Amino acid sequence: MIIDVVELTKKLISFPSITPQDAGAINFLKEILEKYNFNCHCLDFSNGSVTVKNLYARFSNKSPNLCFAGHTDVVPPGDIKQWISDPFKPEIRNGILYGRGAVDMKTTICAFIVAVLELLNEKYEIDGSISLIITGDEEGDFSDYGTKSVLKWMRQNQQEIDYCIVGEPTSKDALGDTIKIGSRGSANFNLKCYGTQGHVAYSQFADNPVSRMMLMLQRIKDSVPDRGSEYFDPSNCEITTVDVGNDTTNIIPGLITARFNVRYNDHYTPDILFALINNICSEVTKKYELSMDKGREVFVVTPNQYTDIIVDSIKKITGINAKFSTSGGTSDAAFIKDMCPVVEFGLLNKTAHKIDENVAVDDIYKITRIYKEFIKNFFELKKL
Numbered sequence: 211m212i213i214d215v216v217e218l219t220k221k222l223i224s225f226p227s228i229t230p231q232d233a234g235a236i237n238f239l240k241e242i243l244e245k246y247n248f249n250c251h252c253l254d255f256s257n258g259s260v261t262v263k264n265l266y267a268r269f270s271n272k273s274p275n276l277c278f279a280g281h282t283d284v285v286p287p288g289d290i291k292q293w294i295s296d297p298f299k300p301e302i303r304n305g306i307l308y309g310r311g312a313v314d315m316k317t318t319i320c321a322f323i324v325a326v327l328e329l330l331n332e333k334y335e336i337d338g339s340i341s342l343i344i345t346g347d348e349e350g351d352f353s354d355y356g357t358k359s360v361l362k363w364m365r366q367n368q369q370e371i372d373y374c375i376v377g378e379p380t381s382k383d384a385l386g387d388t389i390k391i392g393s394r395g396s397a398n399f400n401l402k403c404y405g406t407q408g409h410v411a412y413s414q415f416a417d418n419p420v421s422r423m424m425l426m427l428q429r430i431k432d433s434v435p436d437r438g439s440e441y442f443d444p445s446n447c448e449i450t451t452v453d454v455g456n457d458t459t460n461i462i463p464g465l466i467t468a469r470f471n472v473r474y475n476d477h478y479t480p481d482i483l484f485a486l487i488n489n490i491c492s493e494v495t496k497k498y499e500l501s502m503d504k505g506r507e508v509f510v511v512t513p514n515q516y517t518d519i520i521v522d523s524i525k526k527i528t529g530i531n532a533k534f535s536t537s538g539g540t541s542d543a544a545f546i547k548d549m550c551p552v553v554e555f556g557l558l559n560k561t562a563h564k565i566d567e568n569v570a571v572d573d574i575y576k577i578t579r580i581y582k583e584f585i586k587n588f589f590e591l592k593k594l
């Protein structure tokens with residue numbers, strides 16, 4: 211029996227799996243994959259209050275192992291009244307499928323699964339394994355319990371993957387025009403600067419930390435950017451908040467805090483970035499505290515024969531020559547890159563996270579064919 215990829219997508223979209231809710235989405239995929247002899251492991255990881263559901267499914271035990279990675283969680287729909295149709299009751303209008311997760315990224319999960327099932331149905335001999343890493347938390351604050359934890363489990367259980375494709379929406383204007391070979395890293399910083407509280411009229415007895423904070427932030431903002439590199443835009447610092455919390459007009463505050471985010475390219479590692487910023491702060495004052503939340507790190511895959519196979523597959527199905535990009539947000543590819551080469555390729559990202567998120571039905575069938583071609587090319591390449 212062959213599953214229609216559009217029907218499968220509609221079913222998966224109908225689970226309201228808003229991060230970190232799973233709403234049955236992972237189990238739905240597990241049941242399908244088990245029917246087709248995938249060995250499935252439901253991996254639930256928890257921080258005590260929130261549990262993230264994940265799935266690792268593998269067909270065959272042979273090597274090499276080609277992996278698809280994706281997430282079933284979606285961002286909240288926003289004001290449902292603004293949607294033309296219910297975000298969790300997928301609807302096709304004029305050849306376009308509407309629903310939350312249509313491009314980010316339930317459709318590509320279904321496309322990859324159907325691509326594999328069609329190959330099996332056509333008696334295509336898979337000379338290796340095919341696996342899927344599906345996480346229930348990519349969009350939220352608990353991504354530590356998603357792909358990152360699954361990879362840890364895989365290492366502990368000798369589950370190795372040789373190449374991974376992540377189905378995030380990478381296409382800009384037409385399906386297949388862009389694939390992502392890397393992304394900038396993202397690090398969040400907290401900075402506190404201390405002074406001595408006092409009366410504005412008796413400033414000689416106080417020590418105002420506000421101007422020191424301003425000076426530090428300006429120097430950090432000026433120092434972080436580089437010239438960019440072969441595949442990357444320059445690094446950038448954005449100050450997201452500065453707080454004194456002073457609602458009087460006559461008190462010099464004793465404390466000021468700030469937060470900023472740095473999107474950094476391959477000129478930096480998190481440690482080098484921290485050292486640079488710490489050094490800037492210490493030149494301004496000794497009365498500060500700086501901390502960093504590493505988040506997802508920078509990665510880039512130098513184009514090689516593996517990136518060629520996805521480019522060739524896209525060209526064959528769409529006629530388009532895909533371009534390499536590292537722009538846009540970070541994804542779980544930043545974790546997977548520590549295990550094997552990884553590339554991101556998926557649908558048009560124009561409506562991702564938006565009201566009336568949608569995908570052209572034609573693109574759903576096309577991307578299924580691209581993934582199918584890609585799987586065949588991968589195993590052909592490995593045979594050589």
Ligand SMILES: [Zn+2]
Pocket residue numbers: 281314315348378379
């Ligand atoms: Zn996504």
